[in-house]
Amino acid sequence: MEATTEARVPQKLTSKGRATRARILEHAAELIYTKGVHATNNEQLRRAAGVSGSQLNHYFPTKESLVLAVIEWQAERVLAFHRSERFAHFESLDSLREWAGFYIAYEHSYREGCTLGSLASEIIKTDLDVRADLANAFEQWKDLFRDGLERMQRLGRISAEADPARLAHLLLSAFQGGMLLAQVARDITPLEDALRAAIDHVQTFAVLPAADAPEDR
Amino acid sequence: MEATTEARVPQKLTSKGRATRARILEHAAELIYTKGVHATNNEQLRRAAGVSGSQLNHYFPTKESLVLAVIEWQAERVLAFHRSERFAHFESLDSLREWAGFYIAYEHSYREGCTLGSLASEIIKTDLDVRADLANAFEQWKDLFRDGLERMQRLGRISAEADPARLAHLLLSAFQGGMLLAQVARDITPLEDALRAAIDHVQTFAVLPAADAPEDR
Numbered sequence: 001m002e003a004t005t006e007a008r009v010p011q012k013l014t015s016k017g018r019a020t021r022a023r024i025l026e027h028a029a030e031l032i033y034t035k036g037v038h039a040t041n042n043e044q045l046r047r048a049a050g051v052s053g054s055q056l057n058h059y060f061p062t063k064e065s066l067v068l069a070v071i072e073w074q075a076e077r078v079l080a081f082h083r084s085e086r087f088a089h090f091e092s093l094d095s096l097r098e099w100a101g102f103y104i105a106y107e108h109s110y111r112e113g114c115t116l117g118s119l120a121s122e123i124i125k126t127d128l129d130v131r132a133d134l135a136n137a138f139e140q141w142k143d144l145f146r147d148g149l150e151r152m153q154r155l156g157r158i159s160a161e162a163d164p165a166r167l168a169h170l171l172l173s174a175f176q177g178g179m180l181l182a183q184v185a186r187d188i189t190p191l192e193d194a195l196r197a198a199i200d201h202v203q204t205f206a207v208l209p210a211a212d213a214p215e216d217r
Numbered sequence: 218m219e220a221t222t223e224a225r226v227p228q229k230l231t232s233k234g235r236a237t238r239a240r241i242l243e244h245a246a247e248l249i250y251t252k253g254v255h256a257t258n259n260e261q262l263r264r265a266a267g268v269s270g271s272q273l274n275h276y277f278p279t280k281e282s283l284v285l286a287v288i289e290w291q292a293e294r295v296l297a298f299h300r301s302e303r304f305a306h307f308e309s310l311d312s313l314r315e316w317a318g319f320y321i322a323y324e325h326s327y328r329e330g331c332t333l334g335s336l337a338s339e340i341i342k343t344d345l346d347v348r349a350d351l352a353n354a355f356e357q358w359k360d361l362f363r364d365g366l367e368r369m370q371r372l373g374r375i376s377a378e379a380d381p382a383r384l385a386h387l388l389l390s391a392f393q394g395g396m397l398l399a400q401v402a403r404d405i406t407p408l409e410d411a412l413r414a415a416i417d418h419v420q421t422f423a424v425l426p427a428a429d430a431p432e433d434r
Contacts, residue, residue, distance in 0.1 A: 039342070120401055124397075125253035138398055138402065166410040169395070170414035172394065173390070173393075176394030177392060179394075180334060180337065180341075180394070184341060184351045184355055197383050197415075204421050
C-alpha cells in the first residue's frame, strides 16, 4: 500500500507541500471517521486543518480524490497495525486472541466502528469510484489472516483439514459484522461474541502439542 | 414489529390514504436499497411512486420520518422471511444451511448487500434519530437464531456446552460482515465462506442422533 500512496502523491510537492497535504488528510480521516463522509464538508475540514479553501482545492480538487486518499490512509494504518509485532503474524491462537482482545477493549469499536469498514459501508452504493481500492485493502487484510493460518498449519499447530481462506473470511466478516452490530447496539457484546466464537472455531482445528498429546501421558 | 408500525401509521388515514402511503414506502425502500439514503431525493421518489410533492410531504414530512418508516418496513420483511416455514424456526443445522444457501444464491447479496444492514451502516453516523429502531430490529433478528439454538439444545441436537447467544451473534455478524465484503469484492465468496464456517462451528456442538450413535452399531 505504501508504494501505491506514494505514487499518488504528486511528485512535484515540496516537503512543506507534503506536510500540508498530510495534515489535511489526517484531519479528513478523523472527521470522516467520527461524523461520516456525507456530514464532512470543506469548511469543517479547512477549519480543522487550518488551511485555506484554495490550499484544500490544490491538494484535493474533488471529494472523490479526498475520499480515495482517506481510504488509502486508513487502509495503510489498519494493515500496518495488523502487521505489527504485537500480533506476531497471526501464527498462533494466542495472537488471534490478542487481536480480538484489543478491539473488544477499544472504546471506538462500538462508537465509530471499524475505520475502514464503516467508511466502505457508507460509500459503497455512491457514485464515488472507490470500490477497487476498498476491495484491494480488504483483500490484503484477509490475506494477513489466511497467511497466518497457513503458517499455523505448516507449524503443525492446526490440522491440515482447516481451510485457511474460509477461516480468514470468517474472522474478517465476524469482525466487520460485529463492529456494525456493536455500533448499532452501543454495546460491545455482539463484537465480543462474534470474535470469540470465530476464534473458538479456529481452535477446533488445533493440534495438541506433543507434550500434551494423550500418548505421552 | 407489526404492532409498532401499525401504531405509527396515523389512525385517521382512509384505506386509500394507507395504500398511497404504502406505495411511497415501497418505492422509497427500493430506491434506498439500490442507490443509498443520500442519493435518494424527493423528486426521484415522487416520480417512482407517482405522487405529488404535497402528497409526499403529507405522509412523510421529513427525511427522518421516511427513513424511519423504511427501516421498519425492511425490518418487518427480513424478520417475516426468517420466521417463514422455510427455515423451520432454525431448529436444525439443515435449516441454518438452507438459510445460508438462500443468501449465497441471492444475486442482490453481493450487489446491494443486506436490506437492513446496508441501510444501518449508511446512516449510523448521521444525525437521524434511528439508532434505537435499528437496535430493536437487529436484536429481534439475533433472537431468532438464539431461540432456534436453544430449541436445538432442548431437543438434544446440540450440546449443552454451546452458548446460543454467542453463536447467534456469530451467525448474524458473519452474515453482516460477509455481505459487506461480498459487496466490496463484487464476489459472493466472502459471504459464502463466512456463513459456511459459522455453521460449521455450530456443527462442532452437534450431538449424534441415537440411531447413529456408536453404541447402536
